[in-house]
Amino acid sequence: MKTGRTRGLIRRPPGRALTLCLVLLAAFLGAMAARAQDDLRCLGCHGKPGFRKTLPSGQVLDLFVDPTPLRLSVHKDLSCVQCHADVNEVPHTTMPQRVNCKRCHYEGNTMGAPQTSKYLEFDKSVHNLALLAGNTKAPLCQDCHGGHFILSGSDPRSRVSRRHVSQTCGTCHIQIYGQYMESVHGKALTMGNKDAPVCTDCHGEHDIQGPKVASSSVNPANVANTCARCHSKIVIMKKYGINAEQVSTYKNSFHGIANEFGVLKAANCASCHTAHNILPPDDPRSSVNPKNIPKTCGRCHPGANANFAKGRIHVDPEDRSAGIVYWVALGFKILTLSTLAGLFIHIGLDLFRQVRARKSREAVLPARPTEENEP
Amino acid sequence: MSDSGARGWRPTDTESVVRGVARGLTDALNHEMREDLTEDQVERLKERLAGSLAADASAGVRRVHHAFLDQERRHAKSLERRKRREGADGTVERLSLHLRVQHMVLFASTIILIVTGLPIKFHDASVSVFLINLMGGPEVTRIIHRIGAVGLTCVGAYHLFYSMAFEAGRRDFGLLIPRPQDIKDFFHQMGYFLGIRREKPLFGRFSYIEKFDYWAVYWGMVVMITSGYLLWFKVLAINQFGKSIYDIAVEAHSDEALLATLAIIIWHFYNVHFNPKRFPGSLTWWNGRMRVEDFKEEHALEYEEMLRSGGLEHGGQEAGVRAGVSAEARRESP
Incomplete structure (x- = not known):
């Protein structure tokens, strides 16, 4: 039966399969043609270089669209009106609105968009909150991901790739972008270093939240853990000669402990190293350069003098490089252990003797229970 | 009279x-x-x-x-003290009210310092977070810790003054100074514990155990108070003495805190609470009194001394005989 059916399929004339193929091809070509026709209608105007409109306010809108980037993007198979869905007549009677990506991008869509609800994270982000508050400059999806030339984040040409995302953020956050590009992180990025953190590594992607929000990765309570994602990894830190214990020494310091117990005014990593301006201590511009340390410490501890810059800040008493602190810690460890051992032995012997005394007393005077302890 | x-x-x-x-x-x-x-x-x-x-x-x-009246008054006072020292209930005074108050301030401050301090050392433990929040959060506990610190400093300073300005203080301090006899007593005690020696060593007012307790607290107070004030006035400390002194203070404060706490919980609590002879606890810290039998056993030499000087009648039962003790004998006994 099984073999018969197989044989039957092979022997069947190819007519029906061919018909199916042809129908599919026709449908595909038809769709292509329809799309091409749609797009041709749009490009009739928008394809002309120099096509522009002057608004009553005097603002000039460049309305020229080069179709090439779209054809190279992940949306290469979409026609204009699939995204610009509110455009249905030419010339437009109403001003076309900004594209709503959620038409396709939701979990369970049948349009072939990635099955993810990641975009929902955007709802609680600082950008969406600004948008809801009426800030017209607040970014939508396309402001970061690009309009027509949308590529996967893993594509190095993408606006949201590791290489380019900082630049993308920088289109609005210009000043911070300038600081970041001067910092040790930005420099490393420019050098093509794949470990270098970009904006989204610290701030998150869709769910970027302001530092005042408790769940934000850059909230004072979470900064150390955010930095620790790289700075406590020996594999990464070893490459750059940075001590991977910096995070744990911070967490064991009074600053770290106060922070852990919820005193958010206590210093976190960024309080001393700054957030975007991070520079190595040997850089004279660095906030942790010995020359600048009195000023940096003085922001919270008024009156700090040059002594604050002498010696290490991140002291690890377990490590020999801590110098005298290591020896003090070791001395106390030995003192504590030997004292406790001595005390335990003394107590043990005392109890041993008391038990023996009681036994021998019972042997002599078995009939008389007594509380006296004298042998 | x-x-x-x-x-x-x-x-x-x-x-x-x-x-x-x-x-x-x-x-x-x-x-x-x-x-x-x-x-x-x-x-x-x-x-x-x-x-x-x-x-x-x-x-x-x-x-x-x-001058005569003064002398007589002092006399009557010392008799009164003697009388209090040896109660009719078969107890003797071991700690004067003066010392008891010092001890109470000391342990109250120490408890405050331990409960507000150790959670900082063991900040990883969830019980630490619970304790700190229970006491009102870190900003409150740092104030409480400093109140304890002031209490400890005051009692420490007062004890120094007491050890110099008061006769009883001077006498006790002198008796607390370690002597070669303490080493002999220690080995004697070890021999006794192990059954090599039949008798216990005889102790005076302070045995080597009590001397150890006293000097452990002395050392702890010096370390904790010194390092504690360096941490409290950190900017001044770093500006004046340098960061490494401050780093040492941080480490010493943290380590000595643990050592002191363990020593108190293990050693001191054993000696005054958990020792089967004491369980559930001696009340000497409260009323200053000690049973004459215990006193005879644990401070035999002091007991003998008191007998010789007439400060204590045998067994401590006949209170009336004391009045007959000659003034010379009384003055000889310190």
């Missing part, structure tokens, strides 16, 4: 009485007078002599009288 006699004496009368006697005395001095004096002058000179003698004598009498 000569108290009643002293009470009958009225020093205000002295001058007139002495004046009468002195007047008679001056008559005997007639031949000392210069011949060129008139009868009247001789009379006035005698009067003046008598007055001067009377004034001197009454001042002297008054001074001796006061």
